Amino acid sequence: MSETIKPLLSVENLSVEFGSSRVVDELSFTVEAGKTVAVVGESGSGKSVTSLSTMRLADMMGAKYATGRIMFNDRDLLKASQKEMRSIRGKEIAMIFQEPMTSLNPVFTIGDQICEVLMLHEKLGKSAAMAEAQRLLDMVRLPDSAELLHRFPHQLSGGMRQRVMIAMALACRPKLLIADEPTTALDVTIQAQILNIMRDLQKTLGMGMVFITHDMGVVAEMADHVVVMWKGKKVEEGPVREIFANPQHPYTRTLLSAVPKLGSMTGEEFPKRMPLTVLQDGEPALAGEERIQDTAKYDEKPLLSVKDLFVRFDIKKNLFGKATHRCSAVQKVSFDIHPGETLALVGESGSGKSTIGRTIQQLQSSMGGEIAFNGRSYSSMSAAERFRMRQEVQYIFQDPFASLDPRKTVGFSIAEPINTHGLINDSKAVKRRVDELLERVGLPSNVASRYPHEFSGGQRQRVCIARALASDPKLIIADEALSALDVSIQAQIINLFMDLQAERGLAYLFISHDMAVVEKMSHRVAVLYLGQIMEMGSRQQVFENPSHDYTRRLLSAVPVADPTAPRNTALIEGEIPNPVRRVGDEPAILSHEEINPGHFIAKSA
Amino acid sequence: MATRTSRLSRFASLEFILGTVLTVVICLAVLFSDVLFPGGAEKINLMARLAKPFTNPAFPFGTDPLGRDVLARVVAGGKISLLVGFTSVIGAVIFGVLMGLIAGYYRGFWDMLVMRFADLQLAMPFILLAITFIAIVGGSLTNTIILLIVSQWVQYARLVRGSVLTLREREFILSARAIGVKDWRIIFQHLLPNLIGPVIVLMTLNVANNILLESSLTFLGLGVDPTIPSWGGMLADGRTYLQTAWWVSVFPGLAILLTVLGLNLLGDWLRDSLDPTGRTSR
Amino acid sequence: AGKMTISTPQDPGSWDPVDTFLTQWAAVSTNIFDGLTYRGPDLKVVPGLAESWEELDEGKRLRFKLRQGVKFHDGEDFNAAAVKFTFERLLGDQGAKGPQRSNYTAIDSVEIVDDYTVDLKLKAPDPVLLTKLAGYGAMIVPPKYIAEKGEDNFNTNPVGTGAFKFVSYQPKVNIKLEANTDYWGGAPKLSEVEYRFIAEPATAVAELQAGRVDLVIPPTIPIGMIPVIEGDSKLEIVSVPGPTVDALRFNTRDGITADVNVRKAIIMAVDRATIVQSILAGQASEIVSFQSALSFGYDADLKALPYDPEGAKKLLAAAGVKAGTTLQIDIRGNDATMNEVAQVISSYLSMVGITATIKPYETNVITNDIIPQGKTGAMFQQKWGGWTFDFDNTAYAMYHSGEKWNPYDKDEKMDKLLESQRPLTDRAEREKILKEVGAYAAERALELPLYNTNAIFGINKRVKGFIAPPDNRLKLNEVSVD
């Protein structure tokens, strides 16, 4: 430790245990003011637990600190009382939580929840706090911030909630910010924007940052220093360029080699299954075959066909219950998905991606348009057909925590589709199938008897994937299904998806922000903006010849996993697009133009 | 495996042990009351009226106004009391929870029907219900139990419905629906375990309530033969002796207390073991 | 001077004399109203508003000389017109709305002889009429006041000639009276009286203990609470034999109790003396027929069947009743004393081989449905409190065939006896027949006579000059408080 610069935070020899299992083992690292330490590592390696321990919130989950200390401003946080911690939390150290969907209190408005911190730590009055909250929402580029303050969390999209969380954490200008996957639910343009803001604040405030992420591109852009964790231990640490240029530990090397790179598929017509980098005898090695994923059956009639879909949410109502303001979440969206095809849905956060998915899954009613599955439109389906459809179409929710029953073991949840549709009747066989599914998503089968809260974010995500696979579906709607996974697991799941596609002709509606992953695995891509499709075409068309402005912006904002690459620090300016309009003042519906066979772009109005 | 041991230690928790021991001991004593005190509960001895407790070894808990052994009666009194207490609560819970689930989950017409029916039921004062009920069906132990069920299902129904209303909007219920899980399975497998906590609390407490109510029905004519001892009946009998012979009512009261205590400990344990989130936090 | 507070268990709801039979009404109204005659705690009928009276026309006309110079509380004069108004009201439309009228149907008409002389013309002689004139429906009411203020107003704003004037009434809470200093019997010693309606015995006793109530009137204090009051140096219990008698009557029509010997055996199997001594703590006296010792027609020489379990067993064996035979005793569920007594009886019966079960009913259900409809068990509780203290009132209702309270028994001899005494004005002759009725009922063992309970008053010792009335008719003009 250097004599001259005293670190802001120094974690020394920290071990954390739940019951008898140690999930963080003798971990040490330091964060200096104005610097960013990225913590990367395997899903479930103890990253979130470490950050919760720093806040002393892991106490409430039943964690015990077996060894070590956490020094912050010359005091050992592990020795501080909860009362002392309260004056530190939010003010001195702020945290952005991993799962934004479950992190906001469902019964309070966004405004209330942000104001609370401001009123507490900055001693602002209610109206001043509100004004400040609105400014913060503007800063994270949320549309119509004045109105948004009065909305409830469930009315926001995943990415919007995440931005609310970020605004909340930054509200009091903390000395140390712990950001646990702060941008996973954000599209790359907004992500770039948010990262810029963080860097800015860091510079002006001298804020130290602990940045937990799976996105190596983000690490490369943000971090000064990197800590790599694996199975509860720190396996390597060093300056960011060092780590990228010269990774020492085999796990680090595996990790880096598994990072998907945008543009790596240039020239390929079809997505490609790539060999996996795995640790073999402590050394990374390539495993598995390379295969062209030529599975889409365009000659067959579409499996799913969405035509002119409209979905609107009433935002404000007058006294008589008539809507005055509406959010046009989905506007005249049409697309087909063929058997064996992967259609990627990308686009700005809040542009209606999840809503489309939910509507296909009949969790949300549409206000117009038609959806047909296997040639049968929803409205004409019999009850039995509908039931069957629920087996054949599976949905992986954006927030895995919220979508798992807290009272049921994950084994139960995974077995549920099997039992519901009577796919396997023998209970032993069901159990075997559950174990097999768990293993396929990279979890040990003995976790079947655990409950959702006992998992890490990425582990829960994999449970949800396993559940979706359980019913042997024809179509999987994967809403940010891979974003919480570390890249090596991610690669493994991508391959799993592709293998299933090859074996059984599975189709995917793949909703994602990660352009590199999209490039890697999709046949066709649809780019959504403000509820409308801006551009749609084959992967090659969209990625190699992006023709809509927004698509181009999107692609240019993708962070590059190379710390030496030049950074794009230009802030996006101008009007924040807003899907909420007065009734009667609906946004214009754009018409599409086919610029190449199968390549459509929206004509600007 | 961490969870294994914590699950084991949960079984070994003080709550569970104490609750089980209490409940089992009480149930056994009550079941074998005839063996423990043959004929003791009914034997009238007008010469030994209102004997003080802890003085005469023949009557450790003293005697009642008819000179009967309070201890023997307390033990024997559990038969009726526990029967009425348990069956009526179980009946009310089953019916009420079912109605609440249906109303809350399906909403619309069913909600309206069940809840307006509940309003009807709630607006009916208990004694009125009791009197008209007996007038129509006559008094008996079974009818006492039915009456208690009829008068209490609403509590559970409303409680459950309220909780269902929030839960049904939660994402894990949506995801079960998305999978195609049948309604009744969603209701019983997902909703029920997530809202059962308050129901268990209310249930364990209503056992006490119903044991006491049973006795108050006596003077409405729904009660049972006063020679057959019951805790509630003993408490009611002891009413005029509160100032002069406390033991007549305190011992049956304690019996109820211990029973309810045992049940509540078990209830808490049940609630906790249904709630996995609390598991590692101990 | 001084104020006295009294706890009474029930609010009769109306203070109009024609409206109710409740003794709780009389406990208050005896102070507000007067009748032509008056019956005090000694149960002797003495002059009230009438100074004297005579029987004319072989008892078919009663002539009353009225007290002069008496005024109602509103200042109206009391005179023959008021008497005529009172009885015409009672027997007319207003009386038809209430239960009291049925007591006075012997009166045919009222004739004013002069301002202070009035004749009651009777349809048939009524030997109990003078007693009835001392209470309830026969209370003299003010004609002008009622005409002016209306009938409804009179229910809640009573005006009479009594020792106390009505002040205020709050339903279910209290009624307040103040002294009528112009009272013809002399100004009362108390200046104010408040009656509070307290239904719950423990509460009434607590109020007594707390000194906020000076007197608790029956039927409130349960036997079990007597020691509480006796244990308090400021308080005492005053008790006198009351009008209420309890018996367990038999179903004489069906089942084992259709056999008179079985009924006798059951009576012999029960040790009533012990019951009275222990359960009732001596606050009652054994009875032999279904009446109290105060009742007209009581036969002191009538001997009860002795307590004789062995004899009872023999009788039962002779009647062919096997050991283990069951029978059911119906009781009023809210009668705590009877609850205990019935259990003791059941235990006595078990000693002679009869297994008795007890079935409690709500009071109204047993009195209005179970008994009149003949749906009782082999034995059922009958509680009776004839306020006239005349055995006819009880016996006719209990034993005459076809009467509401007599669902099972039909006996020509009994009917004849009962009918024959009704028109008699010769007291001795009537008394003889009533004694015969009592003896005949005992001979046929129509009921298991139990006891005549005392009227139990709890009183604060600061109250002076209180004489406990057996019939609950408190007259407080001689009472004072320290």
Next chain:
Amino acid sequence: MAGFLIKRLLQAIFVVIAITLVVSFAIRLTGDPALMMFQGGGSMTEEDLQRIRVSLGTDQPFIVQYLTFLKGMVTFDFGRSFNGGTSVSLLIGDALPATLLLAFISMFVSIALSIPLGIKAATSRGSAADQAIRIFSLIGLSFPNFWLATMLVLLFAITLGWLPPSGMGGFASYVMPAITMGVILTATNVRLVRTSMLETLQSQYIMVARAKGLSESKVLYKHALRNCAIPLITYFGLQFGGLLGGIVVIERVFNWPGMGTLAFDAVAARDYPVLQAVITVLSLMIVGINLLVDIAYGLVDPRIRTE
């Protein structure tokens, strides 16, 4: 919202009519009020009874009696009590405020006690405080309310002489009834609060609230409480409705001239007009409370749509 209210209003009318119909009909099966007037010991003939029935109007066919009642109800004229002829509206006018006031106070006492105690028990789960709170709440339940009430009277009214043993009057007279009722309600409520709280405290947003540095009381009373409010509101609503019907025993012990006593006496005397009026008022209140509860659901938890 307006449509919702209108719908509920119609349903309320239906409920009131249904319950009064049922009650009026059923009570007539259980005894004849004319007979009851002779309870004191008068002898009567069938003719006497009939005479009284005519004057009470109970000789009429049921449907005629019921329609008369309905007609009166519209003008809030419930007729006169069979027992003494007092105007029923007057009786209700006296009893309802007495009951309402007591109910409000008891509810207030209970909520003010049970929420902090329940939260304390939940947050210090398994501790001595938790155990003590739980056991005390059980004692409150295991002995009947008259027992508790009598004990309080013995202590405060007789031994210490601080409070009046019964009756409704000044502030002092409210203390014991409110405490008795409050304690009994609290016994249940504490445990309910504790249970609901335990579930909510595990949520991620509670963790987030703590991460903001909010004081523990803010976290518990603002963030957690509101999230577990649904079962609590439901149960409080039920309890309040129950209180309005009057806790007969408590009212009797404290000689409280409330709806419970009124209803009890009316049932005992088969006083149809009073009974029908009590039921009408009660059902209106219950319907009102449940409506409020349903509206409160939507306010407390925005995810529940009121319609």
